[in-house]
Amino acid sequence: MPNQIPDPTVEQSGDVNDIYEVTSPQTSQEKAITSTREKEQKGVSLITRDLIQIKEELDDFSHQLGNNLEDSKLPGLTILAPLTDHLPNKSVPTGNKTSFELGIVQDCKVSFPLMKDTNQVSADKELVAPFTMVTLATEMNNSTDNVNTNVHFSGETLPVTVVSAAGNSAVNVNTSKQQVVILQKPQPPNHSSLSVSLPTVVASFQPVGQLSKPATLVCSQPSTVCTSTVYVPLTVGKNSEKIVVPHSTVTIPQQTPLVAQTAPKRPCLMPSGQSVTKIMLSKNSLVSNQSGNPVAVAVTNVATGSITSQQHTILLASPGKSYSVTKPITSTGPSVMRGVTGNSNKQGFYLLSPVKSPGTKVTMIPVSLPKSPQKIAPAPACGTTSNFPRVAIATAIAGGSTPTVTTTCTVAKQTTMPATTTKVLWKTVVPATVKSSTSAAGSVPQTIKLVAASGLPQVLMKPGNLPASNLSGPGASPVVCPIQVPGSKFPYVRLVTASTQQTSVSTVVTPRTATVGPVSGIRSMAHSAQVGTSTVQTVGMSSNQLRFAVPIVPAISGHSQVKILSIASKPSSSAQRVLFPATTVTTTSQVHHPASNSTLGISQLTPGTSALLSGSNNMTGLVVLPAQYLTQVQQGQQVSSGALLSTNFLLSSGQGQNILPVPVSANTETPNSHQQAYIPIAAATAPPQGLESVTHQSNPIPAPSRHQVNGVALDCKERRPCNCNKSQCLKLYCDCFANGKFCNSCNCANCYNNLDHEEERQKAIRSCLERNPMAFHPKIGKSKEGDQERRHTKGCNCKRSGCLKNYCECYEAKILCTNLCKCVGCKNFEDSSERKTLMHLADAAEFRVQQQAVAKTKISSQLQDLPIRPPISASGERLPFSFVKQEVIEATCHCLLAQASDGEESQLTYVELEKLVVKEFGRCLMQIIETANQTKDLIPET
DNA sequence: GAGTTTGAAACT
DNA sequence: CAGTTTCAAACTC
Structure with a gap:
């Protein structure tokens, strides 16, 4: 107010x-x-x-x-x-x-x-x-x-x-x-x-x-x-x-x-x-x-x-x-x-x-408080149609283990807001078409408690709740590793089986499908876990060493999938990460799984996709990639190879490709780092309303900043490059950083918001979160559960703009100011005449733009439809219009003027004068045509 | 495009 | 927590 x-x-x-x-x-x-x-x-x-x-x-x-x-x-x-x-x-x-x-x-x-x-x-x-x-x-x-x-x-x-x-x-x-x-x-x-x-x-x-x-x-x-x-x-x-x-x-x-x-x-x-x-x-x-x-x-x-x-x-x-x-x-x-x-x-x-x-x-x-828990990690991703808080959880089921999985996912409660529990049935389904050492083909409903709170969307997989046998090979104890994904605003939870077994590269994958909730279909060669309508897949699991990081995918459900890919790689004790695109990309590159001989499309990989390289007891080889990063990589920018590790993927084309060189981040790869200060960057609110009409794949990175205009993160469409000069793009001043993005094609100076400065970036993220745990949450959320009305979570503080300029975050997001706002002289309320005027103007302008676009398109289409008339016909005839050149036009005009002059001298009436000129114009046209015909006769047939 | 205005973020 | 400063985007000319 x-x-x-x-x-x-x-x-x-x-x-x-x-x-x-x-x-x-x-x-x-x-x-x-x-x-x-x-x-x-x-x-x-x-x-x-x-x-x-x-x-x-x-x-x-x-x-x-x-x-x-x-x-x-x-x-x-x-x-x-x-x-x-x-x-x-x-x-x-x-x-x-x-x-x-x-x-x-x-x-x-x-x-x-x-x-x-x-x-x-x-x-x-x-x-x-x-x-x-x-x-x-x-x-x-x-x-x-x-x-x-x-x-x-x-x-x-x-x-x-x-x-x-x-x-x-x-x-x-x-x-x-x-x-x-x-x-x-x-x-x-x-x-x-x-x-x-x-x-x-x-x-x-x-x-x-x-x-x-x-x-x-x-x-x-x-x-x-x-x-x-x-x-x-x-x-x-x-x-x-x-x-x-x-x-x-x-x-x-x-x-x-x-x-x-x-x-x-x-x-x-x-x-x-x-x-x-x-x-x-x-x-x-x-x-x-x-x-x-x-x-x-x-x-x-x-x-x-x-x-x-x-x-x-x-x-x-x-x-x-x-x-x-x-x-x-x-x-x-x-x-x-x-x-x-x-x-x-x-x-x-x-x-x-x-x-x-x-x-x-x-x-x-x-008015009562919303009793429902805040959604976990709701990134304002595109292409979502549901409000379900989505938690992507994948389980790695080692060969020979029971497919039953019981997982408890607890979001750290940071505020006093009442938390509720959301139960998600977790089924493990073993596709009959896939050979498996597990005889269990049925599905055992399990319960996943998602205790959501309004606070930090930290997600912890309690190891105690994870039966080792369900997650890894015999004797393996599940380990939960919170993971900070650089550039990502949602927490990852890595369920790791601390197996002592050495995994062979050639371990044959025994895929199963673990499904949470209704299973719409069984994916061959994949583990999929669905929560709501989201799907988590572990693709091509290669061994009981499979470890995976689970991004708490935006609380928007949708059809986006998170696939976890296990890649056979050299046994390595070094920390290796292979990053997968967090967003669906258009690349046709595919990953060849040597063990399963299956080819996996990278394009199938979705936000937060991650994988662990098998063959190591260490917590290494995690593969995570911020949503937008692959796109950036594909754009050939912002990726430096220095000091970065890369993992070779076998592509279907047979070419090895360094897909994602990612620096090893200590805070994300430290073994036994259950309590480490991972940075949960997640959106705890529902995605903006406007997102629901967007059909892109989900993007786990919330867009809390200005670029969430109209509730739709511009990532879905476009993102304006930043122009930071002094902040090194490591403060929330920088929209890229605030949106959890790496700077890409920006105009910033001394930018640290890239993988080259991941350490500084992580520090900056931590610093921001210390100041404001909700710093990376979307600023535009819904006022309450079930309410479709978007609102600014903090409210604006405008003093002079009347909240009718884009300085105002509410106005920029095209939402009304609410009582949370501390603005002065606010005119951004429903019945504001000024606002209505602006809206009308904006609508009119938009309408004009649309009209112009339509007109342009139409004209363009018509022009394309127009037959291109060659000056010379197919028969070699020079068409008459080709004779209408500048000199002809001038001559014609002289004739017309001469006629008009003669008519005036004859003191003809205006009508008679007009007729005279028109008649002369007809004569000129006939002369042009005759000339053309004569030219035709002159042109020798070829 | 330069300069100004504005308000969020950062700082004290 | 409030006041001030910094910063980058929005805006104006």
Whole structure:
């Protein structure tokens, strides 16, 4: 929610901490008001003018009030003085009188006695008035006498009735320190009334009429007088509902924690079409509505200042700012509503103001947190059609082992967000067509628990949960190795069987297919594991030494596959990695598996593909490749061979090819590095909405940065080259780096974002993640589970662009600003006229471009369709048009002009002149044709 | 294309 | 956590 200009009246009081704009679609009238106020804020006092207006309105109101009170059954209410006599800063003490006076203007002290045990106070009195305000006097407990409590109302006045309540309490108010003002909304017939139980005296304000000014209650002495204003709804409460308002706090129901809940910054439209434009919240306040019912708030009319007597509710779906929830009060979920800004030392208000007119409704609807876990490693890859968090898991099943696999994949929980468990059935299917030493042909459903959290998408395969027999050869113990893939933003988990067996290069592969979830088909010579619709394959497994790295593929499911390829290679103890394309590439290169004699297309390899070279006990030979890297390699750039190891692949063409020289990274290849600081770079949010329409293969690299324009990572289309000069492309300033990409065809200087500087790059990645674990997560995600509406995960912070330029990340992503945004002067909300104008312009421009493109295409097509007329026909005839040359044209024009001149001399009419010229033009054409014909006769036939 | 503006990231 | 600086992209001329 963008900040807005504070209410001048409030600002002058200096007590209201935070004023936020809920919505701001303003009518022209409102804009005029706003403009006026802004001007007056600069020097002209608005207060005086407003007060005069208030005074005038209260003149009438006081008479009405007096008349109404005559019939009132409320005891002891007396109007001592005409309201019209009240002026700003005027204190009107009433002494011991059981009456009070209304303060109507800012700094006007309203003094009224709150007497204990007087006739004016009735116990257990239910305040059932349509509109009730309860005020607790400060330090009432300390006084046995009448208490003159000064309550300051700024620009607001309410008819007051002194009442009290005791006994069973529906509202417990701590009056020892603070004064609480509760504004009760009108109650539906079937709802309980507000019962107030107080140790001392309660003064309630019961309005008789409507007020004319924004209900900005300002306490000039917050420490001693009115410290908080809480509008408590009872409109939906049950009889037994208890609203605890200790110290002017409001508690959010457990099931409705507001943390991380955001709503699009759209106006809080009232049924009447009006909208709430401001809401002011104080810090250290809680809203309690344990019933989880909508929280109603009092709404004042910005234009008239009246407080409506109808139910007002406001959507509390976006606590990011206006309803910012800082932390839960209890472990069960109540959260603190606070303002983001403001002086924490001050006590402020929960004050909602204003709406455009009375009778409007604002609904405070507690919104529960998304209960589903955040998706694991959802890269905004293209070509996804599902929201399933996808975890690509592959198992290496050694020959002779049972195909049953039980794997537990746990994502390290980094935040307090509740995590849930996603169970994925894991089946191991042995294709009947493949010879296998394993007799088990059936499928044994296994369970994979994917404990997703909102934090770092670290993925750990618990070794204990991995039966050794299932993963490797006999006696082998599974080892889980978290792996950082350079350039990748998702974590890899390497399931390694620490086998002691030496593997022969010529080990014959016994492929099986391990499938998670429904198996759509059995792939020969491959292990495939499907989670959701994603597939993980281990291709051409060569031995029980097969190790593999499992990328936590983007939480988008799709048809992308991750294949794990085992490559026979020389037994080596050195760390060798063979990188496979993380993206589907168009290459036709294929990998020849010498053992299985199978040829595997590299193009089949998909993001995060990795493989381990067999034949070594060491954790070597892992093959991983960032998604985009192969493309870069294919482009012949950014790949240096120095200090890089390469693995030769046998291609179908018979040529050896150094596919992917990759530096050995210690942090990715260190044996027994279970606890090593691997860098989990993953996206924990769903892919942007727009991705779903893209049909590319998934790309595991999330695109969190600007280049995720419109929710679609530009990688899917194009990625702008960076121009970094000072950051070495190792900071998030660099879009390439921020997107987990290597710089490629960029204009950067002193670039370290390449494999030549992998070590520095890794350090930089770590550094970024230390600062912000979500640094590499997509900035544009979905607001909540199942919600298709995209939003900026952090919100923008624009100050001057109005969020209508590409400086704004929200606007750039073509999404509306939300309550998470801290922008100022935001115009990027749904009903923004400026935004609409821009959208129209953009649409029009786009339409024009499309039209032009279509026209170009059409013209081009037509031109292509046009027969090319040779100047000489097939028969050797020189066609007439070939004679229409410059000199012919000029001669013709001379003839026409001569005719026209003659006609003018003959004083012909215009029509006759026209005919004459046309006739001459026909004659010229005929002459040209005749000449052509004569030429034809002259051309000898060939 | 140079200079300015802007806001996120980085830094203090 | 807030204020300041740095940085590169967006924007303007």
